[in-house]
Amino acid sequence: MSERKQFRAIKGTRDILPLDSALWNWFEHSAREVLESYNYNEIRLPILEETQLFARSIGTETDVVSKEMFTFPAGAGGSAGDLESLAERDEAQDLITLRPEATASVGRAYIEHGMHTLPGNAKLYYIGPMFRRERPQKGRYRQFYQIGAEVLGQSDAPAIDAELIEMLLVFFARVGLTKTTLYLNSIGDKNCRPEYIERLREALHKVKDRLGADSQRRIETNPLRVLDSKVPEEQEIIAALPRIADYLCDDCRAHFAKLKDELNLRDVVFEENWRLVRGLDYYTRTTFEVTAAGLGSQNAVCGGGRYDGLIELLGGPPTKGIGFAIGSDRSILSIQETGAAPKLGGLAVYVAWMGGAAYPTAVKLARKLRAAGVSVELPGEEMKFKKSLGLADKLGARYALIIGENEVASGKYALKSLADGAQRELGENELLEYLESERRGTGA
Numbered sequence: 035m036s037e038r039k040q041f042r043a044i045k046g047t048r049d050i051l052p053l054d055s056a057l058w059n060w061f062e063h064s065a066r067e068v069l070e071s072y073n074y075n076e077i078r079l080p081i082l083e084e085t086q087l088f089a090r091s092i093g094t095e096t097d098v099v100s101k102e103m104f105t106f107p108a109g110a111g112g113s114a115g116d117l118e119s120l121a122e123r124d125e126a127q128d129l130i131t132l133r134p135e136a137t138a139s140v141g142r143a144y145i146e147h148g149m150h151t152l153p154g155n156a157k158l159y160y161i162g163p164m165f166r167r168e169r170p171q172k173g174r175y176r177q178f179y180q181i182g183a184e185v186l187g188q189s190d191a192p193a194i195d196a197e198l199i200e201m202l203l204v205f206f207a208r209v210g211l212t213k214t215t216l217y218l219n220s221i222g223d224k225n226c227r228p229e230y231i232e233r234l235r236e237a238l239h240k241v242k243d244r245l246g247a248d249s250q251r252r253i254e255t256n257p258l259r260v261l262d263s264k265v266p267e268e269q270e271i272i273a274a275l276p277r278i279a280d281y282l283c284d285d286c287r288a289h290f291a292k293l294k295d296e297l298n299l300r301d302v303v304f305e306e307n308w309r310l311v312r313g314l315d316y317y318t319r320t321t322f323e324v325t326a327a328g329l330g331s332q333n334a335v336c337g338g339g340r341y342d343g344l345i346e347l348l349g350g351p352p353t354k355g356i357g358f359a360i361g362s363d364r365s366i367l368s369i370q371e372t373g374a375a376p377k378l379g380g381l382a383v384y385v386a387w388m389g390g391a392a393y394p395t396a397v398k399l400a401r402k403l404r405a406a407g408v409s410v411e412l413p414g415e416e417m418k419f420k421k422s423l424g425l426a427d428k429l430g431a432r433y434a435l436i437i438g439e440n441e442v443a444s445g446k447y448a449l450k451s452l453a454d455g456a457q458r459e460l461g462e463n464e465l466l467e468y469l470e471s472e473r474r475g476t477g478a
């Protein structure tokens with residue numbers, strides 16, 4: 035007999051199992067509550083988009099676009115066979131990509147649905163998976179999840195940036211992610227950045243021989259990215275390079291100064307980091323990142339910034355924009371590793387029934403409890419009380435509800451706490467009341 039292949043989740047993807055999924059649901063639910071309290075509304079976006087959308091928004095020289103996208107032929111003949119002819123295709127619009135991020139999609143949707151005609155700013159959030167072909171490690175996956183928020187409209191007032199950042203930190207505090215650092219920078223705009231990039235490139239050429247191959251290549255393709263380098267030997271050289279702060283034009287300088295005032299007004303603590311340039315090309319002015327404890331090298335739990343030219347680049351009207359994306363995988367990992375995770379989910383009541391006469395009562399009572407929001411496990415087969423109480427314990431139930439023929443006759447049921455063995459005799463209404471209040475955490 036031939037041995038059957040056993041399948042495993044593909045590299046860089048994983049299953050989120052119970053009860054971790056309860057923590058994920060709580061995390062995402064908390065985000066919805068906080069974001070909606072700031073008047074952001076959810077947009078649900080497709081996972082597939084034209085490859086060109088990402089190439090144009092994120093930039094063809096970025097790591098994400100040049101190395102990390104999962105891209106396929108879009109047509110009906112999009113089979114693996116077609117992949118071989120990809121190199122010959124110059125009609126790149128035939129290609130589609132699993133989204134590596136969602137800001138580009140939000141920009142596409144904003145234009146497609148004429149959202150610039152809506153009153154006020156469009157304040158949107160999204161929750162879902164993103165895909166990047168990166169080398170998997172702790173906190174880095176090929177399918178990972180983001181919670182993102184974006185504001186698009188006519189105004190680039192620093193108060194918008196500050197409120198967005200305040201909201202982010204309010205959310206992190208809500209879910210117990212408090213050992214965090216917020217890094218902040220301004221990378222200028224199309225008026226002042228080109229000159230800075232030229233000065234930076236000149237300075238980099240002078241030290242080229244002392245840089246590694248990656249940084250040497252970036253001098254030509256994307257010199258700002260050299261500032262991101264983590265190579266130990268390059269750190270001292272980078273520290274001496276020209277800094278963007280010295281090249282900001284008056285408008286960008288005033289915007290950054292006002293943003294810092296606005297953050298102080300909101301008691302948002304930040305650290306300025308002139309090397310924070312971010313890995314996507316659409317950014318202008320404000321950039322920020324948040325790192326968290328317990329994560330090792332992949333410790334950025336959120337990245338964001340302003341992208342005032344993006345909508346025009348995608349063929350839309352002049353529009354200002356700013357947003358962020360929280361990495362859910364890493365944030366939840368940090369919450370777990372720092373011991374801030376609440377205990378969630380799990381079974382409240384295991385119904386231990388015995389005797390033919392008890393069964394119909396058990397079925398009806400289980401339905402009533404479930405309707406009241408209590409989680410109930412009702413075994414489909416009769417078991418001795420000893421065995422069902424043992425199983426209730428193994429399943430982690432908080433209570434066993436004992437229903438035998440005597441209980442049916444008296445209309446009083448025994449509710450046994452599996453934590454301390456305490457037992458209460460309760461009629462149906464008392465039972466419902468007790469379990470409902472226990473569920474609300476009042477423990478009455």
Ligand code: HAM
Binds near residue numbers: 357
């Ligand atoms: P990003 O910095 O590329 O920005 O990603 C945001 C966050 O997603 C990161 O800080 C990290 O927590 C998480 N992340 C990224 N790649 C991975 C991965 N391979 N595995 C696990 N987590 C990951 C953006 O995506 C921008 N769209 C953010 C933005 C929105 N800017 C303006 N609006």
